[in-house]
Amino acid sequence: MVARAGGKLARKWKRDRERKLFTERALWGAGFDLVAGVDEVGMGPLAGPVVAAAVVLPADVAIDGVTDSKAVPKAKRETLALQIAASALGIGIGMVEVDEIDAINVYRAGLLAMRRAVDALPVVPHHLLIDSRRIPECPIQQTSVDGGDSTVYSIAAASIVAKVHRDRLMRALDEHFPGYGFAAHAGYATAAHLQALRRLGPSPVHRKSFAPVRALLPAV
Numbered sequence: 001m002v003a004r005a006g007g008k009l010a011r012k013w014k015r016d017r018e019r020k021l022f023t024e025r026a027l028w029g030a031g032f033d034l035v036a037g038v039d040e041v042g043m044g045p046l047a048g049p050v051v052a053a054a055v056v057l058p059a060d061v062a063i064d065g066v067t068d069s070k071a072v073p074k075a076k077r078e079t080l081a082l083q084i085a086a087s088a089l090g091i092g093i094g095m096v097e098v099d100e101i102d103a104i105n106v107y108r109a110g111l112l113a114m115r116r117a118v119d120a121l122p123v124v125p126h127h128l129l130i131d132s133r134r135i136p137e138c139p140i141q142q143t144s145v146d147g148g149d150s151t152v153y154s155i156a157a158a159s160i161v162a163k164v165h166r167d168r169l170m171r172a173l174d175e176h177f178p179g180y181g182f183a184a185h186a187g188y189a190t191a192a193h194l195q196a197l198r199r200l201g202p203s204p205v206h207r208k209s210f211a212p213v214r215a216l217l218p219a220v
Helices: 002-020 022-029 074-087 098-104 106-119 153-176 191-200
Strands: 035-041 050-056 090-096 127-131 141-145
Touching (some): 002 022, 022 127, 035 106, 035 153, 050 106, 050 153, 074 153, 090 153, 127 153
Parallel strands (some): 035 127, 127 141
Antiparallel strands (some): 035 050, 050 090
């Protein structure tokens, strides 16, 4: 009975994987051997960088459970990120720090982070699959997929890699700027974070262009 249940679960994971690899398989079949999934995280937080990842996977990739990072428990995300790193043909990370976010706005910061992630790849992809965006002035062919982080395998893999990388950065920032709880909420506007922000005032890694932070800055 246990073996039968295990086999059923394995088939379920395989069906899910094959469904999410549909777009990549179409591109591979058309001669685009290196397809990169691209996604960013950290657009909404009040503190910390925007982080993007670009992930190029092999055609025989067989990692179960890859989906939108927001739908994956933290411990599972960490495990999946390690499996993705071990399997990938290339991973690139792009970051845009707080000063840049405040200077160019967070929407442009997300695009810039994705461009930097693609540029950081150790291989040059033939095609990009991007979650709900297009990277301006990028010479590589690209396809924007709405909701791609939950429906396209390589974009989902990128979302996991980016999320795990950013969470690690926020844990490090928690040590440098104690009291805000960055390790717990990763800079998002939780009630605990807003309370700490009012009590301590903005830190150097808070986004001054975001209204809850801007409201606490000294008048000039």
